[in-house]
Amino acid sequence: MTEMLVLPFYVVADVSYSMTMKPPAVDGVAALRPIDAANEIVKKVKIALENSPLLGDKVRFAMLDFSDDAQVVIPMCDLTKVDPSQIPQLQARGGTSYVAALQLLKRQIPIDVGQLKADGHKVHRPAVFFLTDGEPTDPDHEWKASFADLTDSSFKERPNFIPFGVAEAKKELLDQLVYPQQRMRSFVQRTGEDPSAAITSMAEKLVGSIIASANSIQSDGMGGTFILPDDDDGDVWL
Amino acid sequence: MALIVREADLGPRKELGRGGFAVVSLLSQYQLPELPGRALVYKKYKDKIRPVSVFGLSQLVDLRHGWEPARRQQLDAAFNWPVRVVTDDGPGASGVLLPLLDPSYFVRMTDSYGGVHENPAEGQYLTATRDWCTQRGVPFPTLEQRYALCYSLVRAVGMLHKAEVVYGDLSHKNYLYRLTPKLSVTLVDCDSMRPRGQTSVLGGLQPHTPDWEPPEALAAKRRNDGIGFAAQNYHTDRYKLGLAILRILAMDVPRAAEKRDPDLVRRHLPPHLFRLLQASLTAPPAQRPDARTWFEEMRR
Numbered sequence: 001m002t003e004m005l006v007l008p009f010y011v012v013a014d015v016s017y018s019m020t021m022k023p024p025a026v027d028g029v030a031a032l033r034p035i036d037a038a039n040e041i042v043k044k045v046k047i048a049l050e051n052s053p054l055l056g057d058k059v060r061f062a063m064l065d066f067s068d069d070a071q072v073v074i075p076m077c078d079l080t081k082v083d084p085s086q087i088p089q090l091q092a093r094g095g096t097s098y099v100a101a102l103q104l105l106k107r108q109i110p111i112d113v114g115q116l117k118a119d120g121h122k123v124h125r126p127a128v129f130f131l132t133d134g135e136p137t138d139p140d141h142e143w144k145a146s147f148a149d150l151t152d153s154s155f156k157e158r159p160n161f162i163p164f165g166v167a168e169a170k171k172e173l174l175d176q177l178v179y180p181q182q183r184m185r186s187f188v189q190r191t192g193e194d195p196s197a198a199i200t201s202m203a204e205k206l207v208g209s210i211i212a213s214a215n216s217i218q219s220d221g222m223g224g225t226f227i228l229p230d231d232d233d234g235d236v237w238l
Numbered sequence: 239m240a241l242i243v244r245e246a247d248l249g250p251r252k253e254l255g256r257g258g259f260a261v262v263s264l265l266s267q268y269q270l271p272e273l274p275g276r277a278l279v280y281k282k283y284k285d286k287i288r289p290v291s292v293f294g295l296s297q298l299v300d301l302r303h304g305w306e307p308a309r310r311q312q313l314d315a316a317f318n319w320p321v322r323v324v325t326d327d328g329p330g331a332s333g334v335l336l337p338l339l340d341p342s343y344f345v346r347m348t349d350s351y352g353g354v355h356e357n358p359a360e361g362q363y364l365t366a367t368r369d370w371c372t373q374r375g376v377p378f379p380t381l382e383q384r385y386a387l388c389y390s391l392v393r394a395v396g397m398l399h400k401a402e403v404v405y406g407d408l409s410h411k412n413y414l415y416r417l418t419p420k421l422s423v424t425l426v427d428c429d430s431m432r433p434r435g436q437t438s439v440l441g442g443l444q445p446h447t448p449d450w451e452p453p454e455a456l457a458a459k460r461r462n463d464g465i466g467f468a469a470q471n472y473h474t475d476r477y478k479l480g481l482a483i484l485r486i487l488a489m490d491v492p493r494a495a496e497k498r499d500p501d502l503v504r505r506h507l508p509p510h511l512f513r514l515l516q517a518s519l520t521a522p523p524a525q526r527p528d529a530r531t532w533f534e535e536m537r538r
């Protein structure tokens with residue numbers, strides 16, 4: 001039996017209190033709270049995977065959240081095998097510690113990759129889709145050090161890292177959370193746009209990336225790579 | 239022949255879907271004189287793959303135009319063949335016009351949240367297990383139905399090769415199937431086909447879908463021979479036709495979409511067809527049976 005290559009995707013979601021702020025209604029339609037939009041991400045990914053018999057086996061998904069601390073919300077799994085009623089919802093709490101999120105990733109990734117290998121898979125370098133709506137509450141040098149640690153070349157499972165910023169998040173800052181710098185990029189919402197709409201667009205990007213990446217995999221494990229979708233909706237993101 | 243239209247003349251359009259290379263939109267008002275009442279879509283190429291050769295696409299469009307009506311009808315049923323080249327103010331072709339796919343080539347499926355989706359009935363669903371289909375309310379075709387779908391695919395590839403066109407990137411995403419009103423398949427993504435002697439206008443983007451590479455392409459890849467890897471011809475089409483037949487007939491085998499071993503379906507095929515399948519998948523390229531042979535042997 002040849003080993004199957006799987007692609008691990010992480011969504012890391014900011015659940016600081018600001019994620020629960022209700023944006024003003026647009027044309028009389030009540031806007032979604034950012035955290036509700038974030039909860040829809042999992043559903044969208046799950047449905048996309050369910051829609052194709054070719055994808056489920058090749059993709060693994062996990063969701064982490066962070067505030068003052070960070071936790072695993074959905075442990076690395078084959079989402080097509082999980083019942084929707086079992087999927088936990090994100091709950092808001094406290095501040096915005098990037099350090100907590102980055103350190104948890106650094107601990108969790110080797111555990112998840114090790115488990116997938118133990119299950120007989122070849123494992124592709126993970127991809128992290130990092131969602132935040134503001135600036136970190138940690139001192140600059142601290143989150144920078146955590147990010148350097150997570151993406152250091154001595155860390156074998158260092159992930160591709162794609163930050164998404166909505167609401168108050170700043171491009172200059174999130175550009176520093178891109179890895180690798182040459183091949184990935186940040187997505188930061190243009191000012192004045194609805195954060196929930198931007199999160200919905202992020203979900204589409206994630207789904208597009210999952211499908212394109214999984215479709216690039218050869219079952220013999222010879223080929224396959226992580227593909228970041230191109231920016232079709234240039235009016236949403238900076 | 240002036241089978242080129244301007245994007246500005248197409249009138250209003252509504253997006254239907256997007257792929258890696260193009261955005262497809264329904265034209266609500268535009269019609270062609272030779273296809274009265276036939277709804278059309280505009281497949282517009284993304285900037286990242288432009289310029290696309292107007293000349294190359296015109297070859298395909300003109301070829302279709304040159305057929306007598308009866309033949310054209312047959313080919314139009316089996317292929318979502320481009321009917322016009324479209325240009326805008328940008329370089330090369332901006333896209334092509336295609337007939338809107340018939341609703342019979344869509345399949346309804348229910349997700350685990352109870353949501354209902356109408357998806358193009360891509361061949362990939364034929365490789366799904368019975369459980370997978372049952373969970374989503376997708377019909378799981380019988381062996382007889384699968385056999386009829388293979389026959390329709392064989393017939394399509396036969397017609398194409400007779401018209402001296404290489405399909406190229408045959409895969410489970412590039413043909414659609416239906417069980418009613420008539421068991422048949424239709425091939426999509428036809429703008430990357432190439433008339434023999436021409437190069438494909440889009441073929442360089444993805445010569446072979448992963449898990450569909452013929453052995454000679456894999457061998458070329460191992461030698462780092464990019465040109466050899468990318469070669470698409472009648473022989474590669476014949477190999478992929480064999481793979482498609484194998485995977486359609488595998489029936490309820492986990493990961494059927496990745497299988498290449500003909501023995502998997504030995505029990506589903508009469509000996510003369512099993513031999514054809516074996517030859518398609520294991521013989522040297524020039525000795526693979528052509529679609530015409532399949533067609534005749536399947537009718538026996």
Ligand SMILES: Nc1ncnc2c1ncn2[C@@H]1O[C@H](COP(=O)(O)OP(=O)(O)OP(=O)(O)O)[C@@H](O)[C@H]1O
Pocket residue numbers: 254255256257258259260261262279318336337338339358411426427
């Ligand atoms: N003739 C058609 N009628 C209706 N819908 C169509 C038609 N052609 C394409 N579509 C829709 O548009 C979507 C994108 O088209 P298509 O897959 O051809 O684009 P592409 O960029 O070549 O794709 P890919 O990335 O799969 O190679 C399809 O998934 C399909 O739903």
